Structures are given as C-alpha cells and as structure tokens.
Amino acid sequence: xxxxxxxxxxxxxxxxxxxxxxxxxxxxxxxxxxxxxxxxxxxxxxxxxxxxxxxxxxxxxxxxxxxxxxxxxxxxxxxxxxxxxxxxxxxxxxxxxxxxxxxxxxxxxxxxxxxxxxxx
Numbered sequence: 001x002x003x004x005x006x007x008x009x010x011x012x013x014x015x016x017x018x019x020x021x022x023x024x025x026x027x028x029x030x031x032x033x034x035x036x037x038x039x040x041x042x043x044x045x046x047x048x049x050x051x052x053x054x055x056x057x058x059x060x061x062x063x064x065x066x067x068x069x070x071x072x073x074x075x076x077x078x079x080x081x082x083x084x085x086x087x088x089x090x091x092x093x094x095x096x097x098x099x100x101x102x103x104x105x106x107x108x109x110x111x112x113x114x115x116x117x118x119x120x
Contacts, residue, residue, distance in 0.1 A: 003026065003037075007037070021039055024039050026050075029088070034049060043066070044067055046063075047061070047084070073103075074099050
C-alpha cells in the first residue's frame with residue numbers, strides 16, 4: 001500500500017524538499033515503540049521520527065545519510081526487520097519491496113527493469 005499523499009507532502013514540507021521523493025516508507029523501532037518515516041531522494045536518505053503516539057506526524061529528524069547508504073537487507077521470518085545506522089527497525093511486509101528497490105537503484109542498477117517510457 002503506498003504512503004498516503006498527505007503524509008508524503010507533510011514529509012516534503014518538514015524536510016524542505018523541492019525535488020522528487022524517490023521512495024518513502026514507515027518503520028518502527030524493533031519490538032514496537034517509536035515510529036519513523038524513511039524518505040529517500042536522489043541525494044539522501046532522511047529518517048524522520050514520528051514519536052510513539054503518531055505514525056503520520058513528523059516530529060524530528062533522526063538522521064540524514066548520503067544516498068549511497070544501504071538501507072537493507074531486510075530480514076524476513078517472524079517479521080520484516082532491518083538494521084540501519086546502528087538501530088534495528090521493523091516494517092510491514094508490504095514495504096519490503098520498497099526497501100529492496102531503493103537499495104537496488106544504487107547498488108544493483110542492472111537488476112531494475114528498463115523504463116518503458118524513458119522520454120516522459
């Protein structure tokens with residue numbers, strides 16, 4: 001399920017982004033607790049904290065990393081989880097392909113499907 005447009009726009013405004021958001025997905029600290037939103041642009045990976053009470057209201061920037069920073073791999077089993085910047089996060093299974101695509105765009109470009117309409 002895609003992230004709702006209002007959340008995408010709140011994150012864009014919160015981060016002061018004028019360019020394209022390539023990928024965006026929610027996550028939380030492993031075992032529950034604080035919520036986060038990962039926002040991937042052409043030049044950075046931003047992690048926004050939403051706190052523990054809301055999953056859709058940006059509260060603070062937890063960290064910003066160069067776009068060349070790998071987000072995954074995502075471990076699946078009991079639940080989907082990944083380690084990023086020394087912390088362990090979990091996410092809904094539906095967002096695993098988003099993390100994989102974000103990493104593939106930088107680290108395995110040849111594995112991505114060819115753009116059928118490159119001139120648009």
